[in-house]
Amino acid sequence: MFKHSQNQLVTQSQQRISQAMMKLLATEPFAELTVTQICQEAEVGRRTFYRNFDDKMDVIAFYLYDEMQRERKAxxxxxxxxxxxxxxxxxxxxxxxxxxxxxxxxxxxxxxxxxxxxxxxxxxxxxxxxxxxxxxxxxxxxxxxxxxxxxxxxxxxxxxxxxxxxxxxxxxxxxxxxxxxxxxxxx
Known part of the structure; x- marks a missing residue:
């Protein structure tokens, strides 16, 4: 499960990675996406990816959670x-x-x-x-x-x-x- 953090830099990295994945998902099937592609699109290293997420599914979970939490707070x-x-x-x-x-x-x-x-x-x-x-x-x-x-x-x-x-x-x-x-x- 993705890491919940109050640290703004951590949250920004997670958001960049999840936004990159969603952008790539618009052109490629999920099964074919690689962590390397996601990291390149997000302009982060693999270490940053794995510091924040366990796998690609975890990124999807974060994306949905983050979007819904933002809406709920507003x-x-x-x-x-x-x-x-x-x-x-x-x-x-x-x-x-x-x-x-x-x-x-x-x-x-x-x-x-x-x-x-x-x-x-x-x-x-x-x-x-x-x-x-x-x-x-x-x-x-x-x-x-x-x-x-x-x-x-x-x-x-x-x-x-x-x-x-x-x-x-x-x-x-x-x-x-x-x-x-x-x-x-x-x-």
């Missing part, structure tokens, strides 16, 4: 509905990146990032789960939430963003809120 949501709306608007505005990730089978990296973002709000979740009497099941809640969000993103990207960001956000909120579908009246 627009802190008030509740789940607003968080989903902002997340899906963000994805919609970066749809070329998400299509590129999907094309290279890299979208599953997003699932790991979503779990990390949810873990960042663990205190909030613990309070809610404690009120429900299930605080010892937080890992299940995090997993369910991350998988629901990821699955909707994956389908949305695969459908070429057929629904609007607001529609897919509301659908996701409904799922996460325990949407109950009434049985049709057969009378």
């Amino acid at each position: 627009n802190r949501p008030a509740d789940l509905s607003e968080a989903m709306q902002k997340a899906f608007v963000f994805i919609y505005h970066h749809q070329e990146t998400f299509k590129l990730l999907d094309l290279n089978d890299l979208l599953p990296q997003l699932q790991r990032i979503i779990k990390n973002l949810i873990q960042n709000h663990i205190n909030e979740l613990e309070n809610k789960l404690h009120a429900m009497g299930i605080e010892d099941k937080i890992a299940y809640y995090v997993n369910f939430t991350a998988n629901t969000i990821y699955s909707n993103i994956e389908l949305w990207v695969g459908s070429d963003f057929k629904e609007s960001p607001d529609e897919i956000a509301q659908l996701t909120v409904n799922f996460l809120s325990g949407l109950r579908v009434a049985k049709p009246n057969c009378n």
Whole structure:
């Protein structure tokens, strides 16, 4: 996993490397990209690469995490509905990146990032789960939430963003809120 750092120089190196990878990914398949190519594009040495990342997949994880964190800090949501709306608007505005990730089978990296973002709000979740009497099941809640969000993103990207960001956000909120579908009246 990439290293989280408060050091601005470290973060700048990570951002240069991830931006270089995304630029190269627009012209070459992920499987064919080499660390050397990425380093040359980012104008950093291999030591800098490996000081910050374990491998190329780690760079993708950082890129997604960094972009989402930046957006989240700029627009802190008030509740789940607003968080989903902002997340899906963000994805919609970066749809070329998400299509590129999907094309290279890299979208599953997003699932790991979503779990990390949810873990960042663990205190909030613990309070809610404690009120429900299930605080010892937080890992299940995090997993369910991350998988629901990821699955909707994956389908949305695969459908070429057929629904609007607001529609897919509301659908996701409904799922996460325990949407109950009434049985049709057969009378």
